[in-house]
Amino acid sequence: MATDTPVNPKDTDRARTLAGFAITVLLTSFVAATYGFGFYLFAQIVTDMREDLGFGYTVVGTVTAAGQLGFLLFALLGTWLSTRVGAGYVTIGSAALCGLCLVLVPVTDSIVVIGILLTIMGGTAASVYVPLVEIVGKVIDYRHRGKVLGLISSGTSYGVVVNSLLVPAFVGGGNWRGLWYCVGLGTLMTTAVATFTFLRLGLFRGDDGEPGHAPEQSGERDEPAADSARAGWRMVLVRWVVIVWIIKFLNGFACMPFQNYLSPYLREEQGFDIHSAAQVWGVIGFIGMFAGFAVGWLSDRIGVRTSLLLCYAMFFVSAMLLVLAPVHFLPMVSGVLFALAFYPIYGLVPAYVSKSASGAAATVIFGVTNVTQGLGGIVGNYTAGFLKSATGDFRWYYVVIAATTVVLGFLATRLPREGSPESAVGKQPPPSRVDKDLAHA
Numbered sequence: 073m074a075t076d077t078p079v080n081p082k083d084t085d086r087a088r089t090l091a092g093f094a095i096t097v098l099l100t101s102f103v104a105a106t107y108g109f110g111f112y113l114f115a116q117i118v119t120d121m122r123e124d125l126g127f128g129y130t131v132v133g134t135v136t137a138a139g140q141l142g143f144l145l146f147a148l149l150g151t152w153l154s155t156r157v158g159a160g161y162v163t164i165g166s167a168a169l170c171g172l173c174l175v176l177v178p179v180t181d182s183i184v185v186i187g188i189l190l191t192i193m194g195g196t197a198a199s200v201y202v203p204l205v206e207i208v209g210k211v212i213d214y215r216h217r218g219k220v221l222g223l224i225s226s227g228t229s230y231g232v233v234v235n236s237l238l239v240p241a242f243v244g245g246g247n248w249r250g251l252w253y254c255v256g257l258g259t260l261m262t263t264a265v266a267t268f269t270f271l272r273l274g275l276f277r278g279d280d281g282e283p284g285h286a287p288e289q290s291g292e293r294d295e296p297a298a299d300s301a302r303a304g305w306r307m308v309l310v311r312w313v314v315i316v317w318i319i320k321f322l323n324g325f326a327c328m329p330f331q332n333y334l335s336p337y338l339r340e341e342q343g344f345d346i347h348s349a350a351q352v353w354g355v356i357g358f359i360g361m362f363a364g365f366a367v368g369w370l371s372d373r374i375g376v377r378t379s380l381l382l383c384y385a386m387f388f389v390s391a392m393l394l395v396l397a398p399v400h401f402l403p404m405v406s407g408v409l410f411a412l413a414f415y416p417i418y419g420l421v422p423a424y425v426s427k428s429a430s431g432a433a434a435t436v437i438f439g440v441t442n443v444t445q446g447l448g449g450i451v452g453n454y455t456a457g458f459l460k461s462a463t464g465d466f467r468w469y470y471v472v473i474a475a476t477t478v479v480l481g482f483l484a485t486r487l488p489r490e491g492s493p494e495s496a497v498g499k500q501p502p503p504s505r506v507d508k509d510l511a512h513a
Contacts, residue, residue: 088213091273095211096220098266099204100227102167105259106200108231110170110193111139113255116235120248127183135187139194144446146195150202151439159203159435160275166200167263174256178249198446202439205426209434211273215372218379218423222368225419229360236357312428312487313437319380319483320421320441324448326476327414329456329469330391334407337466342398352407359411367416368423376424380484383413383420384477391474395467427490 114121118132146166154162173189173196180186204224212220234255242251270276338344338352371379390409393402425438456469 092212092216092220094269095207095273096223098262098269099163099207099224100230101262102163102200102266103224103227104231104234105167105174105255105262106170106193106197107228108233108235109174109255109259110190111197112228112232113235113251114190116239117243117248117251120243120246124248125181125183125186131183131187135183135190138187138191140446140450142191142193142195143198144443147198147202147439147442147446149195150199151436153199154203154206154435154439158276159206160270162203163200163207164263164267164270166196167259167266170196170200171256171259171263174252174259177256178252198442202442203435205422205438206430206435207275208422209426209430210275214427217426218371218376218420219365219368221423221426222364222366222371222416222419224364225368225422226360226362226364226415229357229364229415232357233361315483315486316421316425316437317441317444319480321444321448322476322480322483323417323421324445324450325452325455326387326448326473326480327417328449329452330410330414330473333456333460333466333469337394337470338398338403341466342403344403348403352403355404356407356411356414359408360415363412364415364419367412368419371416371420371423376420376427376490377484377487379416380420380424380487381481383417384481384484386410387413387417388474388477388481391470391477394470395474424487424490428488 114135122128122132150162150166170193173193177186177189204221208217208220208224238251238254242248242254334352338348367379367383370382386409390406390413393406393409398406421441422438425434425441429437455472456466459468459472460466
């Protein structure tokens with residue numbers, strides 16, 4: 073008579089660790105590809121593409137704006153699809169679509185077609201990111217989610233670094249098309265590996281055999297998809313969720329213009345040369361490679377709320393240095409503080425959501441945050457441009473940024489402790505099959 077083979081706890085722990093490591097690497101790679109390649113590569117080689125294809129900066133501005141619009145639309149679409157077909161399908165589909173668009177860009181000489189492809193890639197940066205909190209909630213143990221999501225949020229830095237290494241090799245030889253092929257094929261290969269991994273971990277199926285809902289490993293179980301999604305859309309009635317949405321709006325309002333206008337502010341208004349401004353940006357990118365993981369690790373020990381307060385304090389000092397003393401080495405100090413705050417912030421908010429909500433409800437909550445962040449960036453960039461036109465000085469927007477960080481710090485103190493009963497959304501008692509499923513994954 074057949075009997076069930078006992079599951080060795082050590083084997084279960086080993087399987088859980090390997091699964092967590094694989095998912096972390098793959099999701100970080102997806103963010104690196106969709107943001108670093110799909111969102112920022114065009115900006116790095118636009119000069120060479122303009123010389124070859126013959127389009128002007130009006131077209132560049134239009135394409136960039138279209139990419140932002142794609143981000144907003146796909147944030148909504150990704151949220152809607154995740155609650156219906158599952159987070160795993162949306163993540164893999166978004167990465168594959170990004171890789172396909174990357175490969176198709178060098179095939180055509182039509183800037184209209186390229187603009188459409190870049191708009192879609194801008195969208196995949198949102199739709200690949202929206203389901204991450206649900207996937208991390210299924211595979212990563214509760215006590216490690218902060219550091220994992222912090223590392224994933226730094227994926228943009230890794231993508232930009234890869235771009236910086238590849239651009240001279242390809243573009244220096246006049247082969248900008250080969251660069252698109254290279255990053256596109258690399259993205260598609262990573263997606264293939266991720267598809268196999270997701271299948272092995274059951275991220276395309278549910279606990280009851282339905283697609284898209286694998287059991288959580290942290291001792292939690294998702295509600296049925298439809299119920300969890302409806303709960304997510306009703307989050308407008310939950311105080312802490314509204315606070316998170318406002319925080320993400322203000323993050324976009326302050327962080328995006330800080331980056332966009334930093335170089336013009338230093339070079340045009342403060343007299344720094346291009347090399348000094350580039351050094352500041354280089355330091356920001358280098359620190360961003362590690363800051364997300366480091367502060368995420370800290371948040372797993374001292375709490376997400378406290379870590380957010382720390383980041384907003386550094387962000388405040390960074391902005392005030394540019395307002396009061398943008399001289400000598402102080403802009404570099406400002407850049408260091410900005411990098412230490414900026415990249416972790418984009419991992420801390422999903423970490424808070426992942427530790428406070430689960431399943432499709434978490435996906436809906438986080439999906440809306442991406443929309444509010446995009447809207448905040450649009451409003452912030454417009455406000456910065458308006459203040460520059462009205463006053464002739466970018467300095468005043470950095471004053472606005474400093475004031476915004478004070479508001480953000482206050483809002484962070486209004487959040488309930490992550491994982492507390494007050495913040496819990498979409499959770500049910502733990503299932504009995506979790507360890508067995510992971511042990512055989």
